[in-house]
Amino acid sequence: MYFEDLSPYRYYADDNCWYEFADDCEFEKLLNIGWLDSNHSFQVGTIDDALFKKLRDLVCCIPKRINIHFARIRGQRPCKLCKAYAKIRCKIGGMRHLGCTELRIPSREQKVVFTSPDMILHYIEEHSYLPPVEFLDALRNFDTSQPFDAEELGKNIIERRVGP
Numbered sequence: 001m002y003f004e005d006l007s008p009y010r011y012y013a014d015d016n017c018w019y020e021f022a023d024d025c026e027f028e029k030l031l032n033i034g035w036l037d038s039n040h041s042f043q044v045g046t047i048d049d050a051l052f053k054k055l056r057d058l059v060c061c062i063p064k065r066i067n068i069h070f071a072r073i074r075g076q077r078p079c080k081l082c083k084a085y086a087k088i089r090c091k092i093g094g095m096r097h098l099g100c101t102e103l104r105i106p107s108r109e110q111k112v113v114f115t116s117p118d119m120i121l122h123y124i125e126e127h128s129y130l131p132p133v134e135f136l137d138a139l140r141n142f143d144t145s146q147p148f149d150a151e152e153l154g155k156n157i158i159e160r161r162v163g164p
């Protein structure tokens, strides 16, 4: 499934729908990041090593008080670019398969939650994908000393619809 970077998140909805947060939530929008495929070009470059490690640790559930995973599927999807079944080495807990969940990275300043496939780690590492600066800023500013639970936050998501 391809979605343009920074477009409104609508994974499970049709073209007239997208998802946002309820009015009393501190966040407003969900935006797509890293939904790549082989039919669409994407920005390439290198990201700061410390930033990559921060994302990798978050995917590895380090620290434990933070859960950025959402919508876990049974099984594993391959990389959309090279068809590999990708995995990463976590500094705690050994290898972890990618292609199983979505990630939610909050930006309190932007009032946005960025939503990406967990394969984004593989896209960055193996295919030199360079996510938009908005996402990298959110990742850099993500305060890992505070608890965060993407599943809990998901309860505040509502569907918006235009047209008939």
Ligand SMILES: [Zn+2]
Residues within 6 Å of the ligand: 079, 080, 081, 082, 083, 084, 122, 126, 127
């Ligand atoms: Zn790949």
